[in-house]
Amino acid sequence: MTHPPAGILDGLRNMGLLRPDAGAQGEALAGGVSSDIWRVALPDGRVICVKRALEKLRVAADWRAPIVRNRYEARWLARAHEAAPQAVPALLGQDEATGTLAMEWLPPERYPVWKERLRHGDVDPAFAAEVGRRIAAIHAAAARRPDLAMDFPTDKLFHAIRLEPYLVATARAHPDLAPQLVALVARTAATKLTLVHGDVSPKNILVGPEGPVFLDAECAWWGDPAFDLAFCLNHLLLKCLLVPGVATCLMVCFEALAASYLASVEWEAPAMLEARAASLLPGLFLARIDGKSPVEYVTEEAQKDRVRRVARALIVSPPDRLKTVRAAWGEEIGA
Template identity: 75%
Template sequence: MGPLPEELAEGLRAMRLLAPGTRAEGEPLAGGVSSDIWRVRLPDGRELCIKRALPKLKVAADWRAPVVRNRYEARWLARAAEAVPGFAPRLLGQDEATGTLAMEWLAPDRHPVWKAVLKDGAADAGFAAEVGRRLARLHAHAAQRPELSADFPTDSLFHAIRLEPYLLATARAHPDLAPRLEALAARTAATKRTLVHGDVSPKNILAGPQGPVLLDAECAWWGDPAFDIAFCLNHLLLKCLWTPAAAPAFLTCFEALAAAYLASVTWEAPAVVEARAASLLPGLFLARVDGKSPVEYLTDEASKEQIRRVARHLLANPPDRLKTIRLAWGEEIGA
């Protein structure tokens, strides 16, 4: 570790986590595209993690987003802790002036990133089911508290970070599917049910000793819970091309996560949520090859064409069951 940049130290002082006149040590962490993330050691030896939102994301496309999203991530962390203790890191403080927030440090040796676990071919259907179960509990908790919607006035932010770079950018790449993709974006934007995380991805889930821990709520939004479940399931489809030997196990995880989530839906009919998620998922699938945020581990055209073939078919023939997607993708890849 080296000296912490002064602007980050200022944020810690504003949060009263660092005393005036004292210094902290830190090291930048890799992996994020939307924020600077640091591991910090305070003078008394305590460790924590701090984040500062970036105005321009670290991707090839010109993708910008308001740094005020840091405020809403802090609010999401607080609400998640209430709804499902242990499902999110403990929030330690937030300073809007410097755009930083502080949360507990979760040691990597005890909290590996689920994405890395999947890369190694380790597919635990029980863990995937727990992700779905905890996500549904969080959605159910917030849905019973509609007054929380006032704390997340983030429609424009969600549009900038999710709907535009994923669905609308992909619509421009596939003009013949543009009406369908634009309709999915419009429906998602108009559906107001509960508190949505917006980036439920294996890279943002830690496999902790007490179960999954969800990170990185910069897209927090009061909207459609179907987005969260579709976004997460999408990654389990994509991972089948990353680690082909584990593809059947990844599809089992897909089934387990979906079933556990739907079994815990209480705020509306589970079949209604499933229908929205199932029709949205092919758009998100196609977006990971032709949107503004292509998945980094799929570089060969053959894999991209497999995704395009299945996604385009499902967008033209919208499914209302998640199982339909699992079967179509399994048939395509022979799993």
């Protein structure tokens, strides 16, 4: 245990969680690409989690994002907690001056990270289905409240930390696909339906005693819910290269998550949302190889070429069903 940085302590004081004359002990947590994340023990005995947004993300590319995103992450947590209390940690406070937020601490021995479970071959389609149901519940609740859109004026932020580093950057790497990828950017940016998390990834989902818990909504945006669905399904495709021994089970998870999500869609025709997700997914698939944020576990060129081969074909001939993407990748890897 050590003293957290001054900015985090100042933020806690500004939130009223720490007296002006008091200090606190804590430990930095690993894994933060876009934020400093600390487990902090307050003088009153409470243990909390504190995040402070970074202006320059910890990736190889020069990738910067305004720290004001911390404000919108806090707002997403509050709205998601109203829709599905068990699906998010409780928000304890947020301070814009320091770009920090405080939330409930969820101990890792009770709330392991889904990515680590998958990495070790612990693959549960029922859990994947619940991920789909819970994110759809949050989407559905927000879609009933279009007034929330004014609380998330984050179009430029979402472009800076999602559309540009993923799809626009990939268009630069594959100029022959630029028209299709730029069209995906335009369509996604123009679709305004509900509150989107923006980073629904196994690394941001905890396996809680009562089901999945979503973290890290730094990309919160009022926009296209198909982005969240495609973004999460993309990781299940990619994990087949990380743990090939359970690739078939991962594809069952893909099917379970997609089916449970689509069964919960009530704000539009499920087939319309599925068509957007299915055509966006190949672009995101390729982006995790040739965009600004490549997945760290796909390092061999032969593996990268497998992704490129499947993704490029699907971008040229966009699917309107998710099962088409699943079938193309399954054929490539024998799953």
